[in-house]
Amino acid sequence: MIAFFLRRLVSAVAVLLCVVTITFLLIRIAPGSPFDAERKLPPAVEKQLMAKYNLDGSLWDQYRSYLGKLLSGDLGDSLKYRNRTVAEILSQTLPATMLLGSVALVIAVTGGVVIGVTAAAGQHTWRDAVAMLIALAGISLPTFIIGPILVLIFGLWLKWLPVGGWGSLAALILPAVTLAIPYIAYVARLLRGSMIETLGQDFVRTARAKGLREYVVLYKHALRVAILPVVSYLGPLAAHLLTGSIVVETIFNIPGAGGFFVNSILNRDGFLLGGVVIVYCALLVAFNLIVDCLYSALDRRIRLDG
Amino acid sequence: MASAIRFFRQKPLAAVATGVLVVIALASFLGPWLLPASYAMTSPESFAPPSWRHPFGTDLLGRDMFYRVLSGGQISLIVGTAGALVSLVIGTAYGLIAGYMGGRIDNIMMRIVDVLYSVPRLIFILVCINAFNAKLQGLAETLGFDWIVGSSRIVILVLSLGVIEWLTLARIVRGQTLALKNRAFVTAAVALGQTTPVIMWRHILPNLIGVVLIYLTLTIPAVIIDESFLSFLGLGVQSPQASWGSLLADGAGALNPLRIRWWLIVFPAGMMALTLLALNLLGDALRDSTDPKALKHN
Numbered sequence: 001m002i003a004f005f006l007r008r009l010v011s012a013v014a015v016l017l018c019v020v021t022i023t024f025l026l027i028r029i030a031p032g033s034p035f036d037a038e039r040k041l042p043p044a045v046e047k048q049l050m051a052k053y054n055l056d057g058s059l060w061d062q063y064r065s066y067l068g069k070l071l072s073g074d075l076g077d078s079l080k081y082r083n084r085t086v087a088e089i090l091s092q093t094l095p096a097t098m099l100l101g102s103v104a105l106v107i108a109v110t111g112g113v114v115i116g117v118t119a120a121a122g123q124h125t126w127r128d129a130v131a132m133l134i135a136l137a138g139i140s141l142p143t144f145i146i147g148p149i150l151v152l153i154f155g156l157w158l159k160w161l162p163v164g165g166w167g168s169l170a171a172l173i174l175p176a177v178t179l180a181i182p183y184i185a186y187v188a189r190l191l192r193g194s195m196i197e198t199l200g201q202d203f204v205r206t207a208r209a210k211g212l213r214e215y216v217v218l219y220k221h222a223l224r225v226a227i228l229p230v231v232s233y234l235g236p237l238a239a240h241l242l243t244g245s246i247v248v249e250t251i252f253n254i255p256g257a258g259g260f261f262v263n264s265i266l267n268r269d270g271f272l273l274g275g276v277v278i279v280y281c282a283l284l285v286a287f288n289l290i291v292d293c294l295y296s297a298l299d300r301r302i303r304l305d306g
Numbered sequence: 307m308a309s310a311i312r313f314f315r316q317k318p319l320a321a322v323a324t325g326v327l328v329v330i331a332l333a334s335f336l337g338p339w340l341l342p343a344s345y346a347m348t349s350p351e352s353f354a355p356p357s358w359r360h361p362f363g364t365d366l367l368g369r370d371m372f373y374r375v376l377s378g379g380q381i382s383l384i385v386g387t388a389g390a391l392v393s394l395v396i397g398t399a400y401g402l403i404a405g406y407m408g409g410r411i412d413n414i415m416m417r418i419v420d421v422l423y424s425v426p427r428l429i430f431i432l433v434c435i436n437a438f439n440a441k442l443q444g445l446a447e448t449l450g451f452d453w454i455v456g457s458s459r460i461v462i463l464v465l466s467l468g469v470i471e472w473l474t475l476a477r478i479v480r481g482q483t484l485a486l487k488n489r490a491f492v493t494a495a496v497a498l499g500q501t502t503p504v505i506m507w508r509h510i511l512p513n514l515i516g517v518v519l520i521y522l523t524l525t526i527p528a529v530i531i532d533e534s535f536l537s538f539l540g541l542g543v544q545s546p547q548a549s550w551g552s553l554l555a556d557g558a559g560a561l562n563p564l565r566i567r568w569w570l571i572v573f574p575a576g577m578m579a580l581t582l583l584a585l586n587l588l589g590d591a592l593r594d595s596t597d598p599k600a601l602k603h604n
Binding site for chain 1: 568
């Protein structure tokens with residue numbers, strides 16, 4: 001267990017290092033300087049700025065000093081939002097992104113489980129066909145189609161939910177549902193497959209023979225076994241939901257980290273971009289690790305040797 | 307031909323999807339050409355709701371939305387198909403080499419794929435556009451390719467989308483190659499003394515074409531989504547050119563509770579949704595029909 005954990009940790013650090021390096025190179029290869037603005041800076045000022053942020057050395061020197069800073073836990077300063085460090089910006093914007101992501105995660109898993117179980121229990125009936133058609137639509141349609149359509153229907157025509165704003169529970173519903181829909185569909189498909197397999201097993205027949213009610217058989221006996229593939233998908237799912245809200249944040253004007261991600265690319269704000277990428281990547285790796293441990297707790301037959 | 311008829315008979319939904327795709331493609335490529343030229347121009351009729359003259363309404367500048375949605379479809383479809391073809395060439399070659407060479411080369415090549423999966427695509431594409439746009443324009447001007455000069459941004463978009471979308475295909479092709487290279491006809495080719503490139507090209511590649519083409523129908527929607535995503539954020543196709551993504555962004559921007567201009571969202575979203583659904587339906591059906599195991603579980 002510990003050996004497995006350590007090996008995974010080493011490979012995670014290696015992946016992080018690769019991603020940091022590639023991001024660093026990409027942002028430096030791009031032409032233009034972070035200090036290009038509508039108003040051209042005097043050359044002397046620009047030179048001073050370059051020196052201050054350590055951008056005047058060779059590529060190798062810059063890379064070394066950046067990595068050194070990262071190792072000591074310093075994400076650097078933003079080049080565009082002067083006098084703010086990357087850590088400050090992230091700590092101000094990440095909570096909104098995280099809240100949105102966690103609500104979406106709950107919606108995605110519960111919605112996916114209910115649809116998946118319903119489809120599997122009614123295999124070869126119209127319920128199954130409808131559920132799978134909805135799932136196909138959910139998977140094929142990107143959030144920037146679903147989001148505006150939901151706003152139009154529930155926000156503007158029916159006027160059930162607020163369209164923008166941030167801070168109330170009602171304002172959270174539309175963005176969270178928009179973010180969750182593709183993953184509801186994915187979880188539903190995944191669960192339907194494993195549920196159909198599970199429902200054919202002997203212990204399900206036994207449970208039914210005991211005269212248990214159908215929903216007890218489905219949700220208490222069969223789901224417990226059938227949920228395993230969904231659990232192993234929880235890691236990437238959580239990471240995608242917590243980091244993948246760029247479009248949703250744009251549509252619904254949410255003050256999260258996604259907007260800063262896009263802006264930092266446009267502004268060539270290398271340190272801010274690096275910070276966002278590192279945090280996102282670290283989340284991805286961490287969730288995968290947690291889920292692997294959770295997996296073995298749910299099913300004792302799985303041993304962590306890989 | 308006979309097998310195509312049999313396939314569509316077994317999967318009526320796939321036949322409908324193919325029909326929808328043909329209609330959308332024809333409309334996108336012929337429509338803008340058949341409509342009166344004035345439809346492409348700006349007019350004083352700003353934000354007119356759908357009517358007989360403007361079936362999809364007009365936008366902020368009074369341009370006909372029917373025309374805009376069709377010509378936007380043209381760009382989305384071209385970018386999607388061309389980007390998918392680029393990714394197909396790269397992914398097939400990469401997976402074929404990794405799978406056939408095996409051993410350490412395979413190991414290194416697939417580790418590279420693992421790492422590339424975690425590179426943020428958005429940054430990659432933006433860097434490509436920024437870094438190569440001016441260069442490509444200069445090159446096209448000296449070579450006299452006038453059509454590239456105007457759309458150099460789209461050309462680079464296509465190339466960079468193709469360059470990031472090949473990873474999954476490379477994995478699939480590698481898996482297939484691993485299974486194929488131990489078959490008797492490959493051993494026979496080796497025994498006949500044929501060189502490795504000839505075996506890969508003449509013996510293994512023809513056996514991969516089915517898988518690759520099926521995957522193409524699933525890559526096209528992925529590239530269309532990527533392109534629209536970038537255009538939605540204002541980073542892809544630039545005005546006055548339009549794609550479904552940029553039209554949606556315009557529509558979402560014009561949303562406000564006082565005047566609901568639904569036609570700016572519903573029509574581009576509907577056309578794009580139809581296309582994506584049809585492509586995914588067709589791809590899934592094709593995959594199921596070649597993989598009996600997948601059919602049983604789904």
